[in-house]
Amino acid sequence: MSVDRSYIRVKAMLIALHEDRDRHAVTLNPPTDENPDGYHRLIGGGVELGETHHDAIVREVDEELGATIQGLAYLATVENIFRIDGVPGHEIVLLYSGRLDPQPAGSNATLTESDGSVVPVVWRPVDDSSESLPLYPAGVIPWIRHLAERR
Numbered sequence: 001m002s003v004d005r006s007y008i009r010v011k012a013m014l015i016a017l018h019e020d021r022d023r024h025a026v027t028l029n030p031p032t033d034e035n036p037d038g039y040h041r042l043i044g045g046g047v048e049l050g051e052t053h054h055d056a057i058v059r060e061v062d063e064e065l066g067a068t069i070q071g072l073a074y075l076a077t078v079e080n081i082f083r084i085d086g087v088p089g090h091e092i093v094l095l096y097s098g099r100l101d102p103q104p105a106g107s108n109a110t111l112t113e114s115d116g117s118v119v120p121v122v123w124r125p126v127d128d129s130s131e132s133l134p135l136y137p138a139g140v141i142p143w144i145r146h147l148a149e150r151r
Helices: 053-065 138-149
Strands: 009-016 023-029 039-046 068-084 087-101 109-112 118-125
Touching: 009 023, 009 053, 009 068, 009 138, 039 053, 039 087, 039 118, 053 068, 053 087, 053 109, 068 138, 087 138
Parallel strands: 009 087
Antiparallel strands: 009 039, 023 039, 023 118, 068 087, 109 118
């Protein structure tokens, strides 16, 4: 399924810390020209016309993971300007925190995108200094660290 990137998209995404607060759930996405080994992305998706961003993150998590979000809280708005296979993209991301219920398994967890594609879900370390794959949107990294420090 081809995505039209000719306009700015509005997204709602979730920082979902593991119970140990040392990891957070992300999708593992396939290689692109810019990221030949793939990349990680927060869980979430597009806000639909007439839908609030709060309702969008609740819907996306339910549709993609069959999960609910405990302690859902709005954090910030993050702008994400990027390229995928040379095509520019631009998103305004409404960022939330919360805990997934149920939490994804430690291995072999997946989510199903709206186009039917299945994407692995993995636990990325909060201290990701040794992680080889980039995380998108990149502007969320300070928020992840801040949340993990609030023990």
